Amino acid sequence: MKTLSNISSIFFTLLIIASSLAANAQVSEAYVDEGIKKYETGDYLAAVSEFDKAVEYDPKNASAFLYRGQTYYRIGNKGQALDDLAKAAQLNRNNYKAYYHRARIFFESGDYEYAKNNFTNALKIEPTLYEGYVMLGKSHFGQQNYTMAMKAYNGAIKLEPIKSMAFRNRAVLFLTLGKYEKAIKDYNTLIKHSPDTAGYYFERAKIYQLLEEHHFAIRDFTAAWELGYESEELLSRRAATYVYMDDFERALKDYESIEAQFGADDDLYMKKGQACLSQGNTDDAIRAFNKAISIKEKKAYYVMLAQTYAQKEQHEYVLDNFNKAIELDPKDHDIYYQRAVFYFDRRKIANALADCSVSLKLGDSKEAYFLQGKCYYLLNDHKEVCRSLRKAAELGHSEAREQQFALCYE
Numbered sequence: 386m387k388t389l390s391n392i393s394s395i396f397f398t399l400l401i402i403a404s405s406l407a408a409n410a411q412v413s414e415a416y417v418d419e420g421i422k423k424y425e426t427g428d429y430l431a432a433v434s435e436f437d438k439a440v441e442y443d444p445k446n447a448s449a450f451l452y453r454g455q456t457y458y459r460i461g462n463k464g465q466a467l468d469d470l471a472k473a474a475q476l477n478r479n480n481y482k483a484y485y486h487r488a489r490i491f492f493e494s495g496d497y498e499y500a501k502n503n504f505t506n507a508l509k510i511e512p513t514l515y516e517g518y519v520m521l522g523k524s525h526f527g528q529q530n531y532t533m534a535m536k537a538y539n540g541a542i543k544l545e546p547i548k549s550m551a552f553r554n555r556a557v558l559f560l561t562l563g564k565y566e567k568a569i570k571d572y573n574t575l576i577k578h579s580p581d582t583a584g585y586y587f588e589r590a591k592i593y594q595l596l597e598e599h600h601f602a603i604r605d606f607t608a609a610w611e612l613g614y615e616s617e618e619l620l621s622r623r624a625a626t627y628v629y630m631d632d633f634e635r636a637l638k639d640y641e642s643i644e645a646q647f648g649a650d651d652d653l654y655m656k657k658g659q660a661c662l663s664q665g666n667t668d669d670a671i672r673a674f675n676k677a678i679s680i681k682e683k684k685a686y687y688v689m690l691a692q693t694y695a696q697k698e699q700h701e702y703v704l705d706n707f708n709k710a711i712e713l714d715p716k717d718h719d720i721y722y723q724r725a726v727f728y729f730d731r732r733k734i735a736n737a738l739a740d741c742s743v744s745l746k747l748g749d750s751k752e753a754y755f756l757q758g759k760c761y762y763l764l765n766d767h768k769e770v771c772r773s774l775r776k777a778a779e780l781g782h783s784e785a786r787e788q789q790f791a792l793c794y795e
Contacts (some may be wrong), residue, residue: 386539400739411601413443417452424456431457451483478731485517492520492722497527515545522554523542526561534558549575549582556588566591572754586621594626598625602626617647618630620678633660649682656691667693684710688723696729734760758785767792 420435424497436453439446463533467490472484488503504521508514522537541551556571579585590605606623624639642655643649658673674690677683692705706718707724714720725740741757744750758773771793777785 387442400531404758413439413446413449416442417446417448420452420456424452427555429456429460429486433460434635447480447483450476451486454483455486458486458587463494466490473625479510480519481507481514484510484515485520486650488517488520488524489734492524492527495527496779497524500524501528503505513544515548516550517543518544519554520549522551522558523655526554526558531558538763547578549579553585553588560592560628565596568592581612583609583614586612587614588730590630591622594622597629599630603630615646620646624660628660628663631663633664636660637664649676651686652684654680655689656685662689662693667697682706682709682713684713684717684720687713688720691727692723695730700731716747718744718750718753721747722750722753722756725753729756732763734763749776751777751782755782758788762792779795 395625397451399705403633408533412690416435416439420432420439423429423432423435430528433711436449436456441452443449443623444511450469450473454466454473457463457466457469460684461757467487469489469494470483473480474487484503484507487501491497491503492500500613501521504524508517511517513694516654518537522534522541525531525534525537535555538555538558541548542555544694545551552571552575556568557764558573559565559568559571569592570588572585572592573587576589578582586605586609588769590609593602603623603626606619610619610623617724620643624643627633627636627639637657637660640653640660643653644657653674654677658670658677661667661670671770673688674686674693677686677688687706687710691703691710694702694706696701704724704727707720710720711717711724721744722739725737725744728734728737728740738760740759741753741760744753745757754773754777758770758777761767761769761773771789774789774793778789
């Protein structure tokens with residue numbers, strides 16, 4: 386009888402324990418629900434407190450660890466987030482969300498190997514996880530494993546042929562591989578499904594710009610702008626495209642829009658000056674170059690000013706600006722060459738030869754040797770003409786080679 390009594394006592398004890406555990410589990414789930422509500426309102430610290438209570442009542446509640454891990458990530462505690470998500474995966478091996486969210490943290494930390502492994506585990510559990518394929522592709526991309534990245538993106542597209550994320554990432558991959566036409570095809574698909582997304586037009590325009598398909602680039606830059614993609618980069622790229630098309634008037638309008646909406650730096654004034662110069666508007670070009678110099682002195686700006694004043698035959702200003710460029714970089718052989726060209730055009734041969742000599746001491750230049758030969762030709766110094774032309778020809782100057790045959794091999 387005592388044995389039967391003991392068994393009965395143990396049974397009731399176990400029943401009480403089981404009942405208590407069930408009650409604790411229910412309480413734990415209630416705290417999880419409250420934590421989720423706090424999380425969704427953005428009150429992350431309060432959410433952590435609720436999830437803490439859930440874990441206290443039921444240390445095996447995988448959902449509590451899952452959501453607390455996500456909440457820790459939101460407040461910037463990545464280490465604790467990874468620990469909680471690992472615990473969630475340990476408690477429930479079929480919890481693909483735990484692997485997926487761990488993978489996201491590893492990915493954002495640049496740890497593509499761990500990210501890749503965790504995304505793969507998530508997809509083994511949930512093979513229809515579209516975002517999992519996309520992020521797996523991005524992880525492979527981060528490791529420059531482009532073949533596997535392509536495979537993952539294609540897997541995502543096969544699952545969801547209308548969603549944009551995989552197409553956009555695959556377009557970037559095609560662009561990286563230099564497969565521009567295929568990248569354009571993916572952007573065509575994106576635009577077809579989301580014709581009001583300005584960014585897609587902007588990205589496609591940049592590819593057309595690379596391909597030098599200027600009219601298509603302008604079309605897409607303009608479409609992106611009209612859809613609200615109002616960025617300095619867009620205007621700058623469109624202006625550069627207009628310059629390639631020799632449409633300097635429209636380029637200047639874009640430069641002026643940049644100045645009005647985003648402010649101007651020295652580089653912008655330099656581009657404005659070059660556009661004005663291409664239009665033959667030397668006065669506005671000079672004003673723009675001077676504005677660039679007022680922001681930052683650069684030798685290139687002084688050289689451009691010198692060349693612009695040369696067009697106006699204002700020789701004093703030409704030499705003044707060449708001298709300032711040389712002061713900024715006295716070892717730049719090209720500045721001496723440019724000044725030598727100015728002297729040669731005005732038949733100041735001695736000055737031109739002196740600058741050619743300095744230029745060539747600072748660095749070999751086929752153009753400087755050729756100009757030196759032209760100077761000696763005007764001085765009737767046949768020996769030096771041939772020596773200079775030979776040097777220029779050796780450096781690949783085609784006209785110098787022709788002149789060498791004409792003048793030196795009689």
